[in-house]
Amino acid sequence: MLLKLTGSSCSGKTTLAYSVGERLRHVVVHDFDELGVPEGADRRWRNRMTEMWVRRALEYQDRGIDLLLTGQSPLGEVLASPSAPLLNGIAVCLVDVSDEVRCSRLTKRDPGRWDAPAVDAFLDWAAWHRNHAEDPRYRPDVIFDDSWSGMAWYRWAEWTSNDRRWRTHLLDTTDRPVAESVDQVEHWVTEQRDALKSGRLTLSRGWSDETADRAGHGS
Template sequence: MLFKVTGSSCSGKSTLARAMVDRLPRLAVHDFDEVGVPEHPDHQWRQRTMEMWVSRALEYQDCGIDLLLTGQSPLGEVLATPSSPLLDGIAVCLVDVDDQARRERLTERDGGRWDAVAVEAFLGWAAWHREHRHDPRCRPQVITAGGWTEMSWHRWTDWTADDPRWNTHLLDTTDQPIAASADQVEQWVTDQREALQSGRLALRRGWTDEPGPQAPK
């Protein structure tokens, strides 16, 4: 099963993923960018690399291991990735933080690396993630326009917000201790594993054929 932890920069994804390494059995933890990032990454690169990571998840799956992957690919990219229907299950969590906290974290982490235009781009990407989480019809062109030609966008572009497969868990880390957020990620993984085993997970294998059972937003 693939657990995708997504969100714009400085929401806390990598910190929370590291906290999962020794907490849960049969779980491999990786960061999307550990395979290397080009000088000018674009969404085609991100989408091609998402396919590489899904292939890695399938290798883990054959060994009875789940993959928790951090990165910025939202649910729509995960579902459109060529090999994603072969996964036993898919679960996506949006790790978010309010805009002021993100600004402060960017400054603390990267010093003066980002100018005002770049910071606003991070905030705009975060805002789009929130829209995308709620409704697949909210500006899908942000990721589909000019995307990698192998992506299968048709799998979800006619879905509506109430489709049970369109389900991204939200974890807001604003003003929350890291330990508390880590506990929530651990519980999320545990809950999604149980949903898969009981047949309640909407994004279990076969999700491309018809809507799964109702799942909470």
């Protein structure tokens, strides 16, 4: 299955993922940008790379291995990727942090690199992630506009926040020790894997079928 840690920059996604990967069997960890980010990378690039990682997850799936992937693609982009319905299961966790902490981390990580408008863009993207996690109808234009033509947005474009398939786990790392956050991510990963095995995972194979029982309300 694909286990995705998403969110804006400097929330701690990569640190948490690699720490968890050392604890669990049959889980491989990758960072979305590990193959490099080209100059002028845009939304279409992120869309195509999301599909590439979904295909990589399918390769691991065939070998009985789950992919824990860090990156900034939100739930909606993962679900719209062409190959997403072929995955046995999908689970997404939004790793978040307060604006104050994010600004501090950006300054420490990349001294002098980001001006005020760039920092505001990171914060706006983080705020959008929070709202998207709660409601698929919150400003879908942010990811729909100028997107790659291969994306299948129609799969969830009519969903509401009550649709049980629309679920992103939220982990706020603000003022939380790293070790505690690692424990939380490990617990989340274990829960999602157990849910898939027991048939309780809402984004298991068949989630994209337009049937009443899959799109019903509830938890």
